[in-house]
Amino acid sequence: EEQVVESGGGLVHPGGSLRLSCGASGFTFNDHYIDWVRQAPGKGLEWVGRSRNKLNSYTTEYAASVKGRFTLSRDDSENSLYLQMNSLQTEDTAVYYCARALRWYRSDYWYFDLWGRGTLVTVSS
Amino acid sequence: DIQMTQSPSSLSASVGDRVTITCRASQSIDSYLGWFQQKPGKAPKLLIYAASSLQSGVPSRFSGSGSGPLYTLTIDSLQPEDFATYYCQQSYSFPLTFGGGTTVGIK
Numbered sequence: 001e002e003q004v005v006e007s008g009g010g011l012v013h014p015g016g017s018l019r020l021s022c023g024a025s026g027f028t029f030n031d032h033y034i035d036w037v038r039q040a041p042g043k044g045l046e047w048v049g050r051s052r053n054k055l056n057s058y059t060t061e062y063a064a065s066v067k068g069r070f071t072l073s074r075d076d077s078e079n080s081l082y083l084q085m086n087s088l089q090t091e092d093t094a095v096y097y098c099a100r101a102l103r104w105y106r107s108d109y110w111y112f113d114l115w116g117r118g119t120l121v122t123v124s125s
Numbered sequence: 126d127i128q129m130t131q132s133p134s135s136l137s138a139s140v141g142d143r144v145t146i147t148c149r150a151s152q153s154i155d156s157y158l159g160w161f162q163q164k165p166g167k168a169p170k171l172l173i174y175a176a177s178s179l180q181s182g183v184p185s186r187f188s189g190s191g192s193g194p195l196y197t198l199t200i201d202s203l204q205p206e207d208f209a210t211y212y213c214q215q216s217y218s219f220p221l222t223f224g225g226g227t228t229v230g231i232k
Contacts, residue, residue, distance in 0.1 A: 035221075037169075044212065044223055044224075044225050044226045045161075045163075045169065045212055045214070045223040045226075046223070047214075047220055047221040047222065047223070050219075050221075061219050061220075063220045064220065097168055097169070099169075104174065104175050104178075108157075109156075109157045109175060109216055109217075110216055111159045111171065111174040111175070111216060112159065112161075112169075112171060112214070113171050113174070113180065115168040115169055115170070115171075116168060117167075117168050118168055
């Protein structure tokens, strides 16, 4: 069964750091782009960032709200993607989901077909 | 950034009703659009990708259409398990953005 599983969430003080992990199984992780999407309590979905595959030089994209504070990295040998979150703020409190992005034919369109159950990050003093 | 505006933000419907949700992008997104269903405490689930392609395993009562900046999700004959929140999302350009969501409730 194909799945992605997030871990590493928890309670952290403002200004603190946390590293989230996204582990994959059931598919060839290193072929795929993987994104993070978050959802603040009672709010909608917000895209956080993208990690491209080795074929695309492991390049990354970030939302403006996290750029310079969050960093994506991946370990294809461990089928894992990591989100290092620094300088955390109360507005970063959310459930963080990782999602696999699939390419539609040979287009530039990538869509999220597989999501994890999420991990909760709470930033509070 | 491309803004995605969903309407309505909520609606009440009965089992068997036909429901239509609209998503308008602030510019053309060339059908680079997906629709997701989310139930409380659960992860989003992909329903439609590329504006009108039905994801494998999703019931055929769900359909998507549209072009340019305007898209719709239609649920034919609403079922009890369809009461949820629905989001559209564009993948045309970064940052990727979602609509604000439409909550479908029981009338």
